[in-house]
Ligand SMILES: Nc1ncnc2c1ncn2[C@@H]1O[C@H](COP(=O)(O)OP(=O)(O)OP(=O)(O)O)[C@@H](O)[C@H]1O
């Protein structure tokens with residue numbers, strides 16, 4: 207589904223991604239771990255099409271299509287979804303209206319009519335129940351004054367509404383209390399099918415007990431320095447990243 | 458002959474058509490003298506530093522309205538707030554259109570300035586209020602006063618509330634190559650009275666139109682006046698709006714100004730607080746592009762203690778548009794416990810657009826709360842990416858952010874249908890259909 211080849215990206219003069227290779231197939235769950243500042247969020251943003259980052263080498267391919275000149279909105283229409291590490295506050299736009307616009311714009315791009323209001327309401331009800339979100343919450347301005355955990359839960363609500371093919375969850379677990387983590391992880395698992403894929407970016411093994419990855423990759427200084435199966439997370443939890451950094455240097 | 462000379466010499470012809478024995482005419486005569494002495498303001502004056510009237514003065518405006526032009530209601534229906542029932546005072550090329558209007562004398566007077574100026578029944582009111590709060594020194598106000606003859610006259614007696622909002626609409630049809638219109642409005646809300654007014658200037662032509670309007674509003678004790686100015690005129694039209702508001706004890710006057718259209722728009726909005734516990738509210742949303750210019754000059758004169766003023770102006774400027782915001786607040790020595798708040802936030806969408814924003818505070822009392830702030834920024838790139846990443850195209854995402862930016866001003870519009878209408882005007886202007894009203 208997703209194939210990243212030798213991806214280099216920079217912002218201004220600073221090179222952040224220095225040759226990433228990653229293949230994600232339909233039905234798989236991948237986890238990306240790695241120290242602060244290693245480039246995890248940058249990788250996520252580049253996949254989602256953020257223009258601040260300049261791709262200097264390599265490519266991102268989704269379903270055999272090179273995404274190079276594809277706008278962020280078109281990537282979304284093709285099924286890419288990014289749950290932001292820091293969701294942006296948009297005062298004056300309610301969660302509901304935002305979702306209506308997002309869904310109908312995606313439908314428009316596919317040549318479909320607007321979703322009938324009745325169906326929209328039903329969908330909103332269903333997905334907010336899945337994520338145990340109070341309906342009152344949905345009439346509030348998007349992310350404005352939301353607690354850290356509420357923002358993250360709201361990101362997954364949006365994911366549930368949009369049903370992406372490829373979901374990238376950037377530190378969705380940080381800020382969530384234990385109960386919320388369970389609810390959110392459960393939501394993600396319920397949405398998981400053999401046709402879609404998830405990339406979870408996290409610092410903690412705990413999330414991976416709920417959303418079990420098929421593969422784990424460690425990003426360090428803009429490169430994937432180690433890949434493995436879920437046992438790698440336990441090893442990282444125990445030993446930290448230093449041994450990998452050294453390994454990378456030795457290589 | 459330049460425009461000033463033309464205006465001054467036209468005054469003689471004007472006199473042939475009005476009752477020169479009416480005491481009002483002495484006021485006109487004094488006003489034309491002041492205009493003759495001062496002329497049009499120039500960029501040398503601090504208050505007109507960013508807004509030039511030079512090119513307008515080169516246009517050969519026709520000064521006197523001709524006969525009433527025929528407008529079909531169906532052709533102009535869209536400019537009315539036809540979703541709800543309203544009183545309507547409508548002018549076509551400066552001439553009252555009885556056909557398009559719906560006035561009343563039932564308990565309240567919603568009618569014409571020409572009647573008020575000429576009929577004996579109104580004389581007592583005219584003597585007390587006409588040209589009393591309007592600045593006699595200001596040259597453009599004087600120009601309007603000199604030719605004052607027609608406009609809206611609204612009188613709401615004590616404890617009365619009109620059954621419905623009042624629309625004042627000025628159409629220009631372009632039957633003249635270039636037309637100068639000078640409506641003169643007088644609005645009086647007596648003690649405990651309450652009213653809502655929507656004012657609109659609408660040119661139906663690509664010919665030049667210059668409107669130099671003066672509106673005097675008197676709000677007596679406890680009166681509530683809610684005034685909405687919809688400035689969405691054609692790009693060949695310019696507007697100089699001079700509004701003067703006199704407030705007495707515990708009255709509340711709110712003026713919302715929505716500036717989207719027009720070539721040059723200058724709003725001179727002046728509040729005088731002649732009483733205690735008064736509230737004055739000024740809010741505005743400006744969204745312009747091309748070579749449009751919108752200049753807001755506000756004045757709040759805090760004269761007595763325990764009063765408040767709130768100003769919240771938002772501006773979004775694209776392409777080569779120019780914005781000006783100058784908010785003057787005077788707090789007299791007597792006006793202790795004044796609470797004056799002023800906020801002006803701006804977004805420059807293009808790097809060729811500009812905004813000149815300046816608070817001007819003159820505070821002579823020591824126990825006051827005065828806050829002011831202005832910001833100039835761009836659309837938030839991270840917010841834009843966030844919206845796009847959810848499948849909302851860039852154009853719509855930008856529009857959504859602009860809406861969001863202006864939202865708290867839109868929120869305070871108290872007539873829901875008007876709010877919807879303004880939303881639609883904005884959506885149209887930005888060329889988007891977001892599928893909902895904020
Ligand atoms: N817009 C930007 N301008 C300058 N530097 C940037 C920008 N965005 C990211 N960086 C830098 O790139 C590096 C990688 O940042 P990134 O956010 O991808 O790290 P991360 O792996 O997600 O870290 P964390 O675990 O703390 O979230 C950091 O050094 C960061 O400061």
Ligand SMILES: [Mg+2]
Pocket residue numbers: 246247248291376377
């Ligand atoms: Mg990060």
